[in-house]
Structures are given as structure tokens and as C-alpha cells.
Amino acid sequence: MDSSISRLGPVFTDSNGAVDAAKAGLGVALVRRSFVASLIEEGLLIVPFEQGMKSSLAYYLVYPAVSLEQPHIAAFHRWLTAIARQ
Known part of the structure; x- marks a missing residue:
């Protein structure tokens, strides 16, 4: 360092x-x-x-489409999407 x-x-x-x-x-x-x-x-x-700052940074959740057939992956996707909307 x-x-x-x-x-x-x-x-x-x-x-x-x-x-x-x-x-x-x-x-x-x-x-x-x-x-x-x-x-x-x-x-x-x-x-x-209280002053906030907008960011142009983004995160992407990527996975094979077939993964959404797995309940724990689908639940994580729903949770993450809900958090991102806040």
C-alpha cells in the first residue's frame, strides 16, 4: 500500500x-x-x-435463462429486483 x-x-x-x-x-x-x-x-x-448523489454506475445480474426454474434463483431475482426499485 x-x-x-x-x-x-x-x-x-x-x-x-x-x-x-x-x-x-x-x-x-x-x-x-x-x-x-x-x-x-x-x-x-x-x-x-440529506443531500444525495445520483450514480451512473450499474450492476447486472446475469445467469442462464434456465436458472430461473430453480426456486432459490427465482426468489433471489425477485428480491434483488425489489431492492433495486427502492
Whole structure:
């Protein structure tokens, strides 16, 4: 790790680490609100300011079409689609 970067504070490779640090009171995590909505509702995290930011980034769920015949895959697809609409 570049020492000039590490002196600025922790560096996380994914949102989970940043959220865990925020839950522990170690700072602020900039993540999608839908990712932490349940933690906010439970009072484990707060939203320090209401200004949001739209992102042009997108995620894609890809799988063979036949996979939707499997109940657990179909359930995951429904759940993910519902979360994405929030």
C-alpha cells in the first residue's frame, strides 16, 4: 500500500468494510442508501446529511435463462429486483 494513502486513514476494498467501520463509530461511509436502509431503520446508522448523489454506475445480474426454474434463483431475482426499485 502506498504509505501516503495509508496515512489518510483506513482504506476499504468494498462497502462492507466501510459500513462496519461506520457502525463501530470510526467515521462516515459513502454508500448506496438502499445498501444500508435496514441499518438506518434499526438505528444502527444515521444519515448525517440529506443531500444525495445520483450514480451512473450499474450492476447486472446475469445467469442462464434456465436458472430461473430453480426456486432459490427465482426468489433471489425477485428480491434483488425489489431492492433495486427502492
